[in-house]
Amino acid sequence: MTQTTTTPIIEARGLGRKFVVKRTVFGRPLASVGAVEDVTLRLMPGETLAIVGESGCGKSTLGRLLMRLIRPSAGEVFIDGQNVTNLSHAAMRKQRRHVQLIFQDPYASLNPRMTIAQTIAEPLMLHNIVPAGQRAWRVAELLEMVGLRPEQASRYPHEFSGGQRQRVVIARALASEPKAIICDEAVSALDVSIQAQVLNLLKDLQKRLGLAFVFISHDLGVVKHIADRVAVMYLGNVVEMGTADEIFAVPRHPYTRALLSAIPVAAPPSHQRAKAARLCGDLPSPLSPPEGCRLHTRCPYVRPECKTVSMKLDVEPNGHANACAFWRELPAQDAAEVAREPRNPKLEELFAAFEAMAKRPAQTVTGG
Numbered sequence: 001m002t003q004t005t006t007t008p009i010i011e012a013r014g015l016g017r018k019f020v021v022k023r024t025v026f027g028r029p030l031a032s033v034g035a036v037e038d039v040t041l042r043l044m045p046g047e048t049l050a051i052v053g054e055s056g057c058g059k060s061t062l063g064r065l066l067m068r069l070i071r072p073s074a075g076e077v078f079i080d081g082q083n084v085t086n087l088s089h090a091a092m093r094k095q096r097r098h099v100q101l102i103f104q105d106p107y108a109s110l111n112p113r114m115t116i117a118q119t120i121a122e123p124l125m126l127h128n129i130v131p132a133g134q135r136a137w138r139v140a141e142l143l144e145m146v147g148l149r150p151e152q153a154s155r156y157p158h159e160f161s162g163g164q165r166q167r168v169v170i171a172r173a174l175a176s177e178p179k180a181i182i183c184d185e186a187v188s189a190l191d192v193s194i195q196a197q198v199l200n201l202l203k204d205l206q207k208r209l210g211l212a213f214v215f216i217s218h219d220l221g222v223v224k225h226i227a228d229r230v231a232v233m234y235l236g237n238v239v240e241m242g243t244a245d246e247i248f249a250v251p252r253h254p255y256t257r258a259l260l261s262a263i264p265v266a267a268p269p270s271h272q273r274a275k276a277a278r279l280c281g282d283l284p285s286p287l288s289p290p291e292g293c294r295l296h297t298r299c300p301y302v303r304p305e306c307k308t309v310s311m312k313l314d315v316e317p318n319g320h321a322n323a324c325a326f327w328r329e330l331p332a333q334d335a336a337e338v339a340r341e342p343r344n345p346k347l348e349e350l351f352a353a354f355e356a357m358a359k360r361p362a363q364t365v366t367g368g
């Protein structure tokens with residue numbers, strides 16, 4: 001079947017995943033966690049969709065569902081137009097070539113007994129991408145693409161820094177010639193300047209290869225500078241989704257406002273501003289999430305109806321979606337206050353470096 005360029009690389013329709021966390025002595029499920037509930041989204045070619053939210057909100061589970069590493073309990077996943085929800089293990093292995101995953105800890109995802117050349121050549125062999133005689137050449141080319149030197153191919157992971165190891169992981173992901181890469185907290189463990197370099201590399205690769213990214217992160221400061229669109233998650237649900245520009249300029253959902261107001265700021269927020277966006281209490285247990293709107297137990301704008309409303313996304317004509325049934329009635333000045341928050345100077349530095357590097361000619365990396 002010929003695909004048009006408008007076919008999403010990944011599409012989720014009503015995707016859900018429950019994990020049984022307690023069973024009876026006879027093995028029957030007693031308690032389960034709804035890690036992901038009724039998520040519908042699309043990743044288009046060449047775009048970056050960020051998935052953000054607090055720890056435990058279901059970001060990683062959603063990432064694994066999107067590449068069908070785990071099976072959904074509800075809904076469907078399409079990769080490059082093909083429904084992969086119920087594909088067998090073997091068929092899925094072939095399809096997975098199109099979507100690769102990068103984790104936070106590059107050391108854990110590299111085999112310490114394999115050289116970098118062997119590591120990168122593995123997917124080349126597995127998917128039979130280039131003939132055996134051309135593999136060394138392709139490994140060298142991939143190393144250069146991620147800013148490493150071909151002569152580093154014979155080294156082992158422990159001989160590299162954290163940033164260089166993440167580059168190796170990216171080279172291995174690229175070896176499969178994917179259409180999309182899911183980056184699960186891919187730069188979170190790196191320090192600020194190395195983060196800037198790796199983010200810069202990802203953006204550059206996107207431009208050159210037309211790659212799409214799902215960028216899973218708890219760090220909104222980083223997301224703001226890499227994402228085209230953002231999906232905000234709370235207790236397994238997407239509560240707001242829109243372009244990065246809109247989400248950061250006019251956050252609709254109270255949870256998005258709270259997340260934005262939690263970005264570290266240079267000056268302490270005014271009492272007024274902190275109150276406007278502050279959530280009350282702790283994150284409820286995912287074992288027994290609140291009925292109605294999941295946020296109602298913590299929302300500063302809560303009203304009695306919130307205990308019974310559904311979490312259905314209200315989609316505006318421009319595609320911006322948000323799950324707060326009363327968002328049009330929330331004080332508009334609160335959104336403006338949060339959107340105006342000054343940013344962390346350290347992050348500003350990161351992005352300045354980012355921009356400056358984008359203007360420089362490509363070079364190989366000896367340090368980070």
Ligand SMILES: Nc1ncnc2c1ncn2[C@@H]1O[C@H](COP(=O)(O)OP(=O)(O)OP(=O)(O)O)[C@@H](O)[C@H]1O
Binds near residue numbers: 055286
């Ligand atoms: N294999 C599993 N078995 C049982 N519960 C799980 C499993 N994987 C995830 N969960 C639960 O599902 C929920 C979502 O977890 P997930 O790791 O997807 O969240 P997250 O937003 O990625 O968090 P973090 O940023 O801390 O990784 C959590 O309550 C978690 O405890």
